[in-house]
Amino acid sequence: MDENNQEILVxxxxxxxxxxxxxxxxxxxxxxFSSDIWLGFxxxxxxxxxILDILTLAAPNGSTLRILARxxxxxxxxxxxxxxxxxxxxxxx
Amino acid sequence: xxxxxxxxxxxxxxxxxxxxxxxxxxxxxxxIRMDIDKGHVPEEKNRLRExxxxxxxxxxxxxxxxxxxxxxxxxxxxxxxxxxxxxxxQNAAGDYIRKDMINAEWALxxxxxxxxxxxxxxxxxxxxxxxxxxxxVADRVRSQLHGSPADPGTFTQRMILxxxxxxxxxxxxxQLDKIMAFATISGGKTSHAGIIARSLQIPAIxxxxxxxxxxxxxxxxxxxFNGKIIVExxxxxxxxxTELKYQFEEYQSQVNRNCHLPAETIDGYKIQxxxxxxxxxxxxxxxxxxxxxIGLYRTEYSFLNRDDLPTEEELFEEYxxxxxxxxxxxxxxxxxxxxxxxIASQFGPIREANPAxxxxxxxxxxxxxxxxxxxxxxxxxxxxAGNISIMFPMISGMQELLEVKKxxxxxxxxxxxGKVDFDPTMPMxxxxxxxxxVLVADLLAREVDFFSIGTNDLIQYSLGIDRTNKHVSYLYQxxxxxxxRSIKHVVDAGHEAGIExxxxxxVASDPYCVPIxxxxxxxxxxxxxxxxxxxxxxxxxxxxxECKELLKRVLESKDVQESNRxxxxxxxxxxxxELMFYTSLIEE
Numbered sequence: 116m117d118e119n120n121q122e123i124l125v126x127x128x129x130x131x132x133x134x135x136x137x138x139x140x141x142x143x144x145x146x147x148f149s150s151d152i153w154l155g156f157x158x159x160x161x162x163x164x165x166i167l168d169i170l171t172l173a174a175p176n177g178s179t180l181r182i183l184a185r186x187x188x189x190x191x192x193x194x195x196x197x198x199x200x201x202x203x204x205x206x207x208x
Numbered sequence: 209x210x211x212x213x214x215x216x217x218x219x220x221x222x223x224x225x226x227x228x229x230x231x232x233x234x235x236x237x238x239x240i241r242m243d244i245d246k247g248h249v250p251e252e253k254n255r256l257r258e259x260x261x262x263x264x265x266x267x268x269x270x271x272x273x274x275x276x277x278x279x280x281x282x283x284x285x286x287x288x289x290x291x292x293x294x295x296x297x298q299n300a301a302g303d304y305i306r307k308d309m310i311n312a313e314w315a316l317x318x319x320x321x322x323x324x325x326x327x328x329x330x331x332x333x334x335x336x337x338x339x340x341x342x343x344x345v346a347d348r349v350r351s352q353l354h355g356s357p358a359d360p361g362t363f364t365q366r367m368i369l370x371x372x373x374x375x376x377x378x379x380x381x382x383q384l385d386k387i388m389a390f391a392t393i394s395g396g397k398t399s400h401a402g403i404i405a406r407s408l409q410i411p412a413i414x415x416x417x418x419x420x421x422x423x424x425x426x427x428x429x430x431x432x433f434n435g436k437i438i439v440e441x442x443x444x445x446x447x448x449x450t451e452l453k454y455q456f457e458e459y460q461s462q463v464n465r466n467c468h469l470p471a472e473t474i475d476g477y478k479i480q481x482x483x484x485x486x487x488x489x490x491x492x493x494x495x496x497x498x499x500x501x502i503g504l505y506r507t508e509y510s511f512l513n514r515d516d517l518p519t520e521e522e523l524f525e526e527y528x529x530x531x532x533x534x535x536x537x538x539x540x541x542x543x544x545x546x547x548x549x550x551i552a553s554q555f556g557p558i559r560e561a562n563p564a565x566x567x568x569x570x571x572x573x574x575x576x577x578x579x580x581x582x583x584x585x586x587x588x589x590x591x592x593a594g595n596i597s598i599m600f601p602m603i604s605g606m607q608e609l610l611e612v613k614k615x616x617x618x619x620x621x622x623x624x625x626g627k628v629d630f631d632p633t634m635p636m637x638x639x640x641x642x643x644x645x646v647l648v649a650d651l652l653a654r655e656v657d658f659f660s661i662g663t664n665d666l667i668q669y670s671l672g673i674d675r676t677n678k679h680v681s682y683l684y685q686x687x688x689x690x691x692x693r694s695i696k697h698v699v700d701a702g703h704e705a706g707i708e709x710x711x712x713x714x715v716a717s718d719p720y721c722v723p724i725x726x727x728x729x730x731x732x733x734x735x736x737x738x739x740x741x742x743x744x745x746x747x748x749x750x751x752x753x754e755c756k757e758l759l760k761r762v763l764e765s766k767d768v769q770e771s772n773r774x775x776x777x778x779x780x781x782x783x784x785x786e787l788m789f790y791t792s793l794i795e796e
Contacts (some may be wrong), residue, residue: 135341139287142294167297168292170342171326203563 119150121183121189125197129204132175135165135166136202143200144164152196163196211440214418217389218435222411223445223453228426229367242311244436252305256298259352264292266348288375291345294435313353314679320346340394344375368418389430393419409738413437442724467498467747468739473726477752480732481740482540484712486505487593488526493535493737496742501537501733504599504660504712505530505571507583508546517579531593537593540660540734541587542639543580545569545601564674569602570612577615584619591631599660603638606651613655639712641665646796653705660734661698663713665693686715687771690765692724699728710734719783720775721745724752727759746783754782 129137145152145163152163156178161168163182174180180200184192244252256611267289268337274282291297297319304315322344328341369387371378373394390405395414411432422428422439428447429438438445472478482503494502510518510526531539547560547568552636560566573580587598599618603609616636623630641662642645653659663686667673670690673680695711702709708731715721717739725733726747735743758778765771 135287135291136283138282139290162296165294165296165340166287167294167300167323171323173327201560206786 116165119186119189119195121182121184122195123193125180125200126178126179127174127178127180127200129200131178132178133169133172135170138166139171140199140204141169141196144196145192147195148184148188148192150184150189150192152192153181153183155181155183209442210438210445212418212421212438214416214422214437214439216413216416216419216435216437217395218392218412219395219414220405220410220432221432221463222268222389222409223449224368224411224431224432225449225453225457226366226388226427228370228385228422228424228428228558231369231371231374235255241314244305244309244311245662246309249306249309252312252315253302254317255753256301256305256349257267258290258297259312259349259668262352263348264289266352267491268787284375287384288341288345291342292349297442313350316346316349316353323466324609330795342374368428369424369447372420389432390414391416391419391430393417410465413492440538463741463745466748467744468716469498471619471744472748473747473750473752473755475751475753477726477729479730481744481747482538482710482712482732482734483737483740484734485737488530490737491530494534498735499537499737500601501595502530502534502539503710503732505539507544509543510668511544511546520582520586523583524589526592527587528593531590531596531716535593535595538597540597540599540637541590542599542601543570543583543587546572555749563645564668570608574608574615581615581619584616585623587624588620588630588634589628591634592629594631597635597637597658599637599639599658601639601662602641602665603652604642604644605648606655609638609652609655624695631676637667637707640698641669643670643694646670646698649698649701650704653702653707656707658708658710659698659702660710660712661695663691663711663715666713670694676764685768685774686718686721687724687766689765689771691762692771696728696759697727699730701736702731708732717743719743720745720779723750723755724759724762724775726752727755727757750781754778 124204127133133141141154142164153160154163154169155161156174157170159172159199160181161172163169182193184190184197186192211568265702267285271282271285271289276284300319300322301312301315301331304310304318305312308318310318323342324339327342366386366388366392368389370391372395373392377526387410389410390412392414393416395519411430413430413432416437417717419437422437427440429441429445430436431438431449438449441449470478471481481498482501483490483497483499484504484506485491485502486506486509490715491502493499511524518557525537527541545568547566555753562739567575573583575695584598587596591598601614604610613636620630620632635657637656637658637660638645638652639662640649640652640659642665646666647661667684667686667688670687671688673683700710710732711725711730712734714735716725716733717735719742722733722743722745733743758774762771762774765774
C-alpha cells in the first residue's frame, strides 16, 4: 500500500452510533483534505465528505468502520479521521 | 370529566393550564405530486436551490443567536447546517426533478423517503430515530419552497406549545417567555425538547400519543409530573390541578426565597453548600441560588473549542477575575481533568482502548509537564486574591501525590525566585475518586489540606461500569453499600487527620442522598447551582439525630435494595413535598 492510497479499520465507540452530530464532525474533518475519502461499513462504501452519505451508512455503536483515502494527503486524512473516531467525537464545538 | 386524557413521558416537572398553540411546519404545506414539462426542469431545480440556500441562511442566523451554555443545541444545529450544505442531499432531490419530471416539493419528499428507507433497516432504536434530523431539515426547505416559512415567533398570550417535534432551532426562534409548557409527539427522555424545558424550568411531556388530534386554542391541563394532557378538563379536574399548580409554585418560590439562609439543621449542625461550575458566566447563578462559594471550578472549557492551547496569561486573567467576582467566598480550582482523547490534536495520535482507564486527569498532566506547570503558574499567580484553593483530580495513591506536590512546589519556588506574587497559604487538596485512594485515604490525608469526594467517578470505578454505557447504567447505584462505606471511610480518615472533607458529585444534589451525607458529618457539598435552594431546604428541615440514625441503619444494609428502601421511607415520612416535586438517582 503506497502513501497515497491508505486503508485502515477502526471500531466505532460512540454511544448512539453515527448519528447527526458525529456524522457532521466526521464530514467536516474529511472536507479538510484534498484526498478522496470513503467510509465503509457492512459491505458498503460512502463518501466521507458527505454527512448525508455517512448518515445513510447508519453505523451503530461497536461497528467496525473502514476508512479509505486516495490522494496526496491520504495518510494524514486517515490519521485525523481515526483520531476523531477513537476520541469518541469529543471534539467540542 | 375531561373530554380526553393523552399520555406521554414526563421530562420536566410542573403544571400548566391554558390554551394550546399547535406548531406544525408541515400543516399548510401538504406536499402533492405535480408533473412538469421537460422545459420547466431548470426552473424547478432553481426553486430547489433557492429554498436550500434560504433555509441555510435562516439556520445560520439562528446558530449565531445560541448562547454558550446551550452547547449541545449548537452541535445539533451545526449538523443540520452541514446537511443543508451537503450537495448530495440537494442533488438527490434535483435528480428526481430531472428523472421523474416532478415538482421540487415531491422530489424532496422522495429524497427524504430514500434516506428513511436506509434508516428503517437499522436495529438500533436511537440511531433509527435520528432520521428526525433529516426530516427537520427537509421541513425547513419545504416551507421555503412554499414561500411561507412557518413563523412560530409571535404569540399574543402565553400558550402551551404542541408540536410533532421541536428542533433546537425551533426552540431558539420561539419567544420562550410566551410558552408555559411543551408537549411533543416524538421523543424520549433524551430529546431536545426535554433538555430545553428543564433548563428553562417549564413543564414538558414528550412521546404523547394522539397529540396530532388536538387543535389550536384548545383548553388543556399539562401535567409534567405524571406525563398527562387533560383535554377540556371538567370542573373537578380543574380545581385539583389548580391547587397542585399553586402548591408547586408556592413551594418553588418559598424554596427560592429562603435559598440565602444557611444550610443548618434544626439542632444546629451546619453544612456548607458550594456550587460546581464550568463557565465563567455561571457565577451569577451561584450567587442567585444561594451558593456559598465555588466548590469545583472545572478548568477544561478553556482548553477545548480551539485549535491552540490557552496562554498562561489568559488562564491567569480568567482565574483572577473569577476569584475577585466571588470574593470573599472561596473558589476551588481543579487542575485540568481531561483525557488524552479530548485534546488529542495538540498531543499526537492516541490509541487507547479504554480512555476512562487511560491517560487522563493528573496522569495526562504529568505526561505533559510543560502544560501542567503553565496551569499551576496561572493558578498560583491568581491566588494572590486570597480566596483560591487548588485541587488535583484522580490521585491514585501516595507516590503519585508526592510527585505532583513536588512539581507544584517547584513552580512555587520559581515564582518566588522571580518575585511573583502568590498566596503561600493557598489550600491544596485532592479529589478522592479512585477506590485505591479511598483505601489509603488515611495516608493521603496527612499530605493535603482537604479532600473532595468525586462520586460520579468513584461509583464508576468502584462498580466497574462505564456510566455512559446504557447496557450497564442500571448498575450506577449511589446507595450501594460499597459506595456508602467508601464515602464514610474517606470522611472519617479526613477528620482523623484534621482536614475538611467535601463531596462534589451528583449525589450532592440528590435529596435522597443528602441526609446520609449529613449523618456522616461531611463538611461541605458542592452541586449544580440550580439544585442548591432545594437541597438547602432539606437540610434546614432535618435534624442531625435523624440523619445519624438513618446512616446507621443504611450502613447495616446488606444490599442496595435495602438501602434504597430505608432512604425512601425516611424521605416519604419526613419530606413528602420533596418526594412530590423532585427527581432522584435512586431507582424505585
